[in-house]
Amino acid sequence: MKTITTDNVKARLDAGEQLNLIDVxxxxxxxxxxxxxxxxPLGKIRSMQVEEIEDLKNSEIxxxxxxxxxxxxxxxxxxxxxxxxxxxMLGGMLDWQLKY
Numbered sequence: 001m002k003t004i005t006t007d008n009v010k011a012r013l014d015a016g017e018q019l020n021l022i023d024v025x026x027x028x029x030x031x032x033x034x035x036x037x038x039x040x041p042l043g044k045i046r047s048m049q050v051e052e053i054e055d056l057k058n059s060e061i062x063x064x065x066x067x068x069x070x071x072x073x074x075x076x077x078x079x080x081x082x083x084x085x086x087x088x089m090l091g092g093m094l095d096w097q098l099k100y
Contacts, residue, residue, distance in 0.1 A: 001075045002087040004062060006095045009035075020061045022053065024074040025093070029066065033093060037062075042070045045077050057083050064089040064096075 012019060013035070021037030023030050030039045040053060042065070053061070061083060063071035068090045075088045 003090050004087050022063050024065045024070050042074050045074045060085040062087045065092045067092045067094050
């Protein structure tokens with residue numbers, strides 16, 4: 001599993017890059033604060049309900065959660081499901097909100 005820092009994601013977004021961001025938190029967490037990612041909670045990923053991102057199977061995907069733990073789990077699962085370019089954002093939304 002690859003990792004990326006919040007600084008790198010922020011810099012890429014600020015540069016206008018279109019990123020495939022996936023938020024694996026719960027809906028209430030996503031509603032409270034998010035950085036524009038597709039909401040796909042870890043529970044859905046665990047039960048392999050990932051139809052909405054099937055078209056990203058060969059594209060870079062950056063996963064994030066509150067701290068980086070759930071997104072790390074999700075990254076491992078997606079890799080096992082055949083997703084080829086999965087990256088976990090270290091520090092998650094806690095780090096993002098501290099810095100930005």
